[in-house]
Amino acid sequence: MRFKLLIGALAAAAMVAGPVSAKSLRWASQGDILTFDPMSQNESLNNTFSDYIYDGLVRYNKQFVPEPALATSWTRVSPTVWRFNLRKNVKFHDGSPLTADDVVFSFERVLKPASNMKVYAQGIKETKKIDDYTVEVITDGPNPVLLRGLVDVKIMNKAWATKHNVLNPQDYVKKEETHAARNTNGTGQFMLKSFEPDVRTVLVANPNWWDKAEGNVTEIVYRPIKSDATRAAALLSNEVDLVLDPPTQDIPRLRQNSAIKIADGTETRIIFLGMDQWRDESPYTDVKGKNPFKDKRVRQAMYQAIDVEAIRRATMRGLAVPTGSMIAPQVNGYFEEFAKRLPYDESAAKKLLADAGYPQGFSFTLDCPNNRYINDEEICIAITAMWAKVGLKVKLNAMPRATYFQKIQKNDTSVYLLGWATATFDGLYTLQSLIRTPAADGKGADGNFNLGKYSNPKADALIDQVKTEIDDGKRNQAMRDAQRIHADDVGHIPLHQQVIPWAMRSNVSVFHRADNRLDMRWARVD
Amino acid sequence: MLAFVLRRILQSMAVMAVVAFIAFGLFNFVGDPVAFMLGQDATVEDRTRLRGELGLDQPFHVQFGRFVGNAVQGEFGVSLRQGRKVSTLLKERLPATIELSVAAALIALFVGIPAGVYTALRRQSWLSHLLLAVSLIGVSLPTFLIGILLILVFAVILGWLPSFGRGDVVALGWWTTGLLTPSGLKALILPSITLALFQMTLIMRLVRAEMLEVLRTDYIKFARARGLTDRAIHFGHALKNTLVPVITITGLQLGAIIAFAIITETVFQWPGMGLLFIQAVNFADIPVMAAYLCFIALVFVLINLLVDLLYYLVDPRLRIERSGGGH
Numbered sequence: 001m002r003f004k005l006l007i008g009a010l011a012a013a014a015m016v017a018g019p020v021s022a023k024s025l026r027w028a029s030q031g032d033i034l035t036f037d038p039m040s041q042n043e044s045l046n047n048t049f050s051d052y053i054y055d056g057l058v059r060y061n062k063q064f065v066p067e068p069a070l071a072t073s074w075t076r077v078s079p080t081v082w083r084f085n086l087r088k089n090v091k092f093h094d095g096s097p098l099t100a101d102d103v104v105f106s107f108e109r110v111l112k113p114a115s116n117m118k119v120y121a122q123g124i125k126e127t128k129k130i131d132d133y134t135v136e137v138i139t140d141g142p143n144p145v146l147l148r149g150l151v152d153v154k155i156m157n158k159a160w161a162t163k164h165n166v167l168n169p170q171d172y173v174k175k176e177e178t179h180a181a182r183n184t185n186g187t188g189q190f191m192l193k194s195f196e197p198d199v200r201t202v203l204v205a206n207p208n209w210w211d212k213a214e215g216n217v218t219e220i221v222y223r224p225i226k227s228d229a230t231r232a233a234a235l236l237s238n239e240v241d242l243v244l245d246p247p248t249q250d251i252p253r254l255r256q257n258s259a260i261k262i263a264d265g266t267e268t269r270i271i272f273l274g275m276d277q278w279r280d281e282s283p284y285t286d287v288k289g290k291n292p293f294k295d296k297r298v299r300q301a302m303y304q305a306i307d308v309e310a311i312r313r314a315t316m317r318g319l320a321v322p323t324g325s326m327i328a329p330q331v332n333g334y335f336e337e338f339a340k341r342l343p344y345d346e347s348a349a350k351k352l353l354a355d356a357g358y359p360q361g362f363s364f365t366l367d368c369p370n371n372r373y374i375n376d377e378e379i380c381i382a383i384t385a386m387w388a389k390v391g392l393k394v395k396l397n398a399m400p401r402a403t404y405f406q407k408i409q410k411n412d413t414s415v416y417l418l419g420w421a422t423a424t425f426d427g428l429y430t431l432q433s434l435i436r437t438p439a440a441d442g443k444g445a446d447g448n449f450n451l452g453k454y455s456n457p458k459a460d461a462l463i464d465q466v467k468t469e470i471d472d473g474k475r476n477q478a479m480r481d482a483q484r485i486h487a488d489d490v491g492h493i494p495l496h497q498q499v500i501p502w503a504m505r506s507n508v509s510v511f512h513r514a515d516n517r518l519d520m521r522w523a524r525v526d
Numbered sequence: 527m528l529a530f531v532l533r534r535i536l537q538s539m540a541v542m543a544v545v546a547f548i549a550f551g552l553f554n555f556v557g558d559p560v561a562f563m564l565g566q567d568a569t570v571e572d573r574t575r576l577r578g579e580l581g582l583d584q585p586f587h588v589q590f591g592r593f594v595g596n597a598v599q600g601e602f603g604v605s606l607r608q609g610r611k612v613s614t615l616l617k618e619r620l621p622a623t624i625e626l627s628v629a630a631a632l633i634a635l636f637v638g639i640p641a642g643v644y645t646a647l648r649r650q651s652w653l654s655h656l657l658l659a660v661s662l663i664g665v666s667l668p669t670f671l672i673g674i675l676l677i678l679v680f681a682v683i684l685g686w687l688p689s690f691g692r693g694d695v696v697a698l699g700w701w702t703t704g705l706l707t708p709s710g711l712k713a714l715i716l717p718s719i720t721l722a723l724f725q726m727t728l729i730m731r732l733v734r735a736e737m738l739e740v741l742r743t744d745y746i747k748f749a750r751a752r753g754l755t756d757r758a759i760h761f762g763h764a765l766k767n768t769l770v771p772v773i774t775i776t777g778l779q780l781g782a783i784i785a786f787a788i789i790t791e792t793v794f795q796w797p798g799m800g801l802l803f804i805q806a807v808n809f810a811d812i813p814v815m816a817a818y819l820c821f822i823a824l825v826f827v828l829i830n831l832l833v834d835l836l837y838y839l840v841d842p843r844l845r846i847e848r849s850g851g852g853h
Contacts, residue, residue, distance in 0.1 A: 031805075032805075034607055034608055034609070035608070035609055040609070113572070113575060116563075116564060118572075170609060177604075177608075177609055177610040177611065177614075178609065181608075181609055181610070196797070197608065197618075197797070198795070198797040198801055198802070198805070199691065199692065199797045200691075223690075223691065223795075224795070225690055225795045226792050226795060226801065226804065226805065227670075227690075227792050227793045227794075227795065229674045229677070229793070230674070230677060230689055230690050230793055230794065230795060233674075233677045233678065233681055233682050233689040233690075234681075234689050234690055236682045237681045237682045237685055237688075237689050238685075239681075239688060239689055239690070371808070402559070402808075402809075402810040444569060445569070448569070
């Protein structure tokens with residue numbers, strides 16, 4: 001009898017608990033979270049977890065347009081002054097209320113020298129508290145991308161940070177771990193429960209979150225799995241529910257498996273080639289006395305000699321979308337007219353080379369990373385062979401990322417391969433870093449990854465206009481014109497957008513984000 | 527005796543110094559950690575500032591001197607990747623690696639020795655041929671492939687064992703152990719077999735060869751003539767005499783097991799020092815790499831020192847030769 005009662009009680013409990021029962025999503029990818037300080041590392045996985053635990057004033061919706069988060073509304077008082085009204089009754093995980101002091105503190109903290117998220121708060125001159133639920137942000141010029149940046153400026157609790165002495169994001173001089181690296185106090189959807197490096201990280205839903213998620217995940221278990229084969233095996237053996245970066249060669253096999261589904265999507269990252277266009281004689285070529293890459297015909301010949309379709313098919317196994325645009329379709333400032341590539345045409349390429357004075361071609365070195373982008377070295381090998389057909393004798397210099405970036409960031413290269421993702425989902429980020437002429441002193445974001453120093457004053461003027469233009473129509477027109485000039489110049493050779501498939505158990509559904517962040521707001525486990 | 531020990535210790539210290547120097551010298555070629563730490567948006571001022579804070583802008587000999595000075599105190603600085611003390615990181619990872627390595631060494635011994643004896647005694651049986659064939663696979667297949675095959679069979683197809691991780695662990699002071707929980711024990715099986723396989727084959731083949739050698743010697747023949755049982759001859763006399771080289775090799779191989787654990791730990795996401803090292807390499811995390819290399823060198827040096835001292839105690843001939851003036 002008592003047994004029956006117990007069963008009855010359990011059943012009743014189960015029925016009550018039914019709708020809110022814990023839904024755990026176990027997911028894996030190659031790397032591990034480096035720190036839980038939301039301002040210490042600007043790295044995709046870290047930012048993903050910052051999104052879970054912390055909120056910004058605004059956040060992206062599914063179209064990557066900023067929508068209200070901790071700020072409920074905002075007005076532009078003048079071209080350089082923004083006023084944000086904060087959401088009331090928001091509580092941090094420790095129970096303390098969110099006020100304007102926390103926002104001012106966080107905006108100051110993100111701009112500290114040791115912060116790696118400064119780029120998202122670029123152009124903020126000052127943040128002022130008006131009252132407990134109003135702040136004013138003063139920028140040093142009209143700033144059309146402010147809101148997009150603020151998505152990744154997470155709001156921390158001032159009192160907590162003061163108490164635990166984490167007013168600074170990171171301190172390598174002191175040689176101590178900071179409290180905020182393993183402890184969190186955000187306002188976000190999830191709270192950190194445990195963090196064991198290289199083993200597992202567990203987050204549980206925040207019962208007092210100010211918003212309701214569309215998805216139903218109440219617990220996140222993250223498992224870093226370094227080995228490609230093991231990661232795929234863990235998914236197949238149902239030890240994890242989702243793998244963010246399944247190995248490319250396993251995708252076709254995973255697609256065959258009915259227990260697994262694949263969410264395909266492209267990344268905003270564009271893979272492209274850059275060429276030295278500033279030296280009078282380029283260091284890694286056999287052409288003496290002049291720089292062949294300064295000649296547009298040579299650049300166009302290199303472009304047209306590449307059979308990008310073959311790279312998509314054979315090298316990338318279909319996991320690439322060839323493009324002629326430097327900006328991805330998900331990004332504000334993308335125009336379809338640039339997506340069409342110059343046609344692949346070997347004879348045209350040969351003729352262009354002959355016209356430029358290199359009927360026999362010439363030789364140079366192609367610098368290439370070998371562990372940064374999907375199949376990066378293989379892409380370079382394929383291109384080397386394609387260029388050989390038109391007489392360009394190319395020596396491939398493939399290097400691991402740690403040494404590769406060290407070399408090319410000193411502009412110590414003639415031709416190089418690079419990938420560029422648009423973190424802000426706004427074209428300025430790409431135009432400014434890749435196409436704008438670098439500043440003479442090398443400081444600032446202008447041309448900071450324009451490593452071949454492509455330069456066109458007309459494009460520069462347009463890009464400078466994009467930086468401050470507040471009128472969306474005019475601003476987009478300037479982005480379009482700048483891209484037209486760059487495309488006509490063949491300033492770089494765009495290749496493709498990477499497709500980044502996510503693999504998951506068939507009972508999981510997620511929204512595939514182009515910045516490779518697994519967003520829990522829309523994740524479901526059924 | 528004392529002079530011998532002192533000489534050995536001095537030699538070991540010289541070895542450590544050379545390893546430290548080579549390890550540190552190599553790191554000038556692994557790349558620029560600053561590029562990783564700051565990401566693609568960092569400005570030139572940021573890079574210069576951080577380089578200064580980390581002391582990477584100083585000349586080689588200054589950096590090396592500081593490194594050695596701290597290292598002898600067991601201090602290797604802060605991991606550039608995790609921002610945590612390297613000594614803490616190593617201490618956290620040590621239990622996982624030690625448990626895996628010891629488990630692998632035990633498997634290698636307790637399977638390798640009986641298998642070696644058996645194949646020596648029953649040379650013509652089908653099981654001996656099978657064991658020898660399997661052992662050939664063990665030495666010729668790379669560790670990561672064996673690991674992946676085991677995962678495929680026992681985790682993906684059969685679903686009996688976990689494909690990765692260490693299971694639930696229990697903390698005993700600073701030491702964490704997976705030996706006290708069912709999931710921890712289950713998780714240990716595949717990686718320890720993977721790691722043990724090579725040593726197991728080595729021990730088996732060594733025991734077999736030694737046994738065959740010993741069984742041909744005169745005293746075994748005399749033992750047979752005395753009418754001793756097979757059992758007494760094989761295990762009381764023959765095996766005992768084969769074990770001396772086996773113990774030496776096993777001792778030396780323990781260092782190799784700890785070092786080889788890198789691959790096994792990577793395949794099974796075993797949170798030990800090897801995994802830490804591999805991730806440090808990808809990130810050019812110089813302090814962690816340096817500390818790990820020095821630690822492995824220390825393990826080898828200590829084991830060698832210990833084995834040398836054991837020789838000295840076990841083998842009386844060494845003592846006589848070194849006493850001098852006796853002849």
